[in-house]
Amino acid sequence: MKKDCSKKINGEIKNKSIISLEQFDPKSLQTLFSTIEKIKKRIHKKGNFTPLLRTVTTLLFFEPSSRTFSSFSVAVKRLGGSTLEYQNPLQTSSVVKGETIEDTLHVFSNYSDLIIIRHPEKGTAQKAASLGLKTPIISAGDGIGEHPTQALMDMYTIYSHFGKLNNICGLFAGDLLYGRTVHSLIKGLAFYPNNHLYLLSPKELRLEPGLKKELSKSGIKITEIYDENDIPNNCQFWYWTRVQKERFNDLKQYEKVKNRFVITPRLVQKKGNNKMIIMHPLPRVGEIDTRIDSDPRAIYLTEQLQNGVYTRMALLSLVLGKL
C-alpha cells in the first residue's frame, strides 16, 4: 500500500512530508523554534555546522521563485548538504518530452534524500506525498493552496518579536483569496488562543468563505474590513501581500484591484503604533511605498528574509533526522 507521509507531525518531524500547516500543533512548532535557536547559536559560535553532509536534496520548482528556491538551496549548503536544482523543469527536465510528474518524482526520490516541490496546481504537493516515495516531500508553494514553510518562518518571526503566538492582534492585507502564504499563516495562528485577525482586501479578493468558516471554528477571531480607515491602532503585525496577477484569467479584473491598498508613511502614521512590525512575504509590486523600507518596524527586507534561511535549515535537519 502506498504510504501518505503528510500526516500530523505529533512531535516527530523526521521523515514526514510537509504539505500544510494543519499537520502542526503548538508542541511541534515549539520543537521547530527551539531547533532554529539551536542552529543560530551553533553557527554564530562555531561558524561551521554540517549535519546534512552526504545528503542530497532535490529542488523541483515548476513556478518561478527567488526567495524560497534560494533560501532552501542556501540552507542545504550551509548545513553541508548538496542539491539537485531544477528551476522550470517544464523546459529543463524530461517533462518536456512528456514524462509525467509522478515518474519525475520517482526518479528524484531514487537520486536524493528529500524533494522540495513548488507547483502552480493546488494539491500537487499532497499528491506527491501520497505516491509512496522513499523520500519525504516539502511543499514550497502549492498553487493558491498553501505555502507552509513561508508560514513557519513568519510564525517564528512573530514569536521571536513578541515571545508568544497567543493574544496577538494582526492585520492581513491585499490578496487574501489567492495568497497562499496568508492561508498557511492564519491556519498556524489559529492554534493559539485569543488571536484576533483583521483581513483587509478588496471584496473580490477576500478570504474564501469556506476557509474562513473552518478557521473560525478553531476560535480565532476574524474581522473582514474593506477600508483602511477601519484598521485598528493596536495591531502587533501588519502582513501585506501582493495581488497575484498570475492567478487572474481576466487582466482587466487585476488592473481594477491591484494596489487598492498601499502602505504609505501616512497610513503607518495614522493607523500604526510604535511596537508593531511590518511584514511581507515578497515579491512586492507597488503595494508598499519604498519610503517605508527604512522604517525600523519594516522587517520584510531584513529579519523576515534571514529567518527564512534559519527556519528552512531547522526544517531540513528535522525532516532528515540529522541534528
Ligand code: CP
Ligand atoms: N515569498 C516567496 O514565496 O517568494 P518567492 O516566490 O520568490 O519564492
